[in-house]
Amino acid sequence: MDKVGLFHFVAEPYLLDFRGRVTLPMIGNYLIHAASSHAGERGFGFDAMSERHTAWVLSRLAIEMREYPTAFERIDLYTWIDEVGRLFTSRCFELTDGKGKTFGFARSVWAAIDMETRRPTLLDAEALGRYIDPRPCPIEKPGKIAPAEGRAEGIPYTIKYSDLDINGHFNSVKYMEHLLDLFDIDRFKRQEIRRMEIAYMAEGKQGMPLTLHKAEVSEDHYELAICHEGKALCRAAVSWNG
């Protein structure tokens, strides 16, 4: 089995945004699909993890786009393991059009949690390490994001049916969607998001009253957060092109 996995998608017109471009949450879905399939094909996917009462949890994600795919464009998504630590493993992605153009890159950090205690478990460094590949991923690693809560007033939000994933927690891609929806639609007419980065910090559940925060750092750079009772469930950073 190759170390690098390759997955194909097509930018379906009915899934595009009003500008006719693939959205960041949709790219998030592609990345998770590729990560999940790549892991499954190599024996450390959802099924194998479930048997050991563990599950992969996305801890950090950074997506950097040079250009967004448009209607019917082919997306060749490459994914590979970059690093394996004691508790975290890092996985990279490259999105191309299959004809030499790179749309963008992404980096993700994952933990394997125990399904009962929801605490991180030690990774099987040997099994995972076998698949580490040195393929370059020329974007900055996801890092620490300053708290937007406290600097920006919170917009109240109630968790709904469509927000929950199979574990009963706020879906990682839905976080992205709600955060992007804090920006005015008009901004998307003038500018493009160059980089979005999210740190998933705690699990959101049914009944938790949430607040959505967006703090301007500079004209084209924002820090965001989704909080429950003042505590961040996730923090994010968004950079628009100039």
Place this chain on the structure above:
Amino acid sequence: MDKVGLFHFVAEPYLLDFRGRVTLPMIGNYLIHAASSHAGERGFGFDAMSERHTAWVLSRLAIEMREYPTAFERIDLYTWIDEVGRLFTSRCFELTDGKGKTFGFARSVWAAIDMETRRPTLLDAEALGRYIDPRPCPIEKPGKIAPAEGRAEGIPYTIKYSDLDINGHFNSVKYMEHLLDLFDIDRFKRQEIRRMEIAYMAEGKQGMPLTLHKAEVSEDHYELAICHEGKALCRAAVSWNG
């Protein structure tokens, strides 16, 4: 080219609801994908329509589910044209597991609108009629839905970036999502939606303040609507199993 199209999907765990079942909006995406691909392969898809400055618009949709697919279940989706009229064509769907089990059926009604005037255009009855198939679709056709607005107070909603489709209008599947989110999460723990039906009546656009309405008809039957200034953009009916 066969009259009936067959498309394959897999119920990906990261796209399931908190009960581990495929959601109705996700089924909506599958249906639209199948409809769009079936039409495209037969020469009346997005591209061919665009050349004539027309576009397909979903007018009505009814989905009736006996059982919802769960993690990794295979979904074989059949779609075919049922009727072709002057201004509307009706398309049916059957969702199976590929091993003899039917998950459910759906019926949809489509119009071809002129991209400039946004008014319905005459259908090419000959081109479409060639593909009519008598395959049975044993569910009621989508019908008239009584107005929920006026009977139920409206919850204000502002259209956001993620709600808009490639035409800059409120996305058909997003309507489903927002309507389902009017039900309490706990209800999904006890019951299943047997049938959901939507009539798309007017196009929702950026800047329109909306109201979401949900009226109880009987214990397990609801009528819903999304309105702008008291005028319905869409109406829906939802029946829960007893």
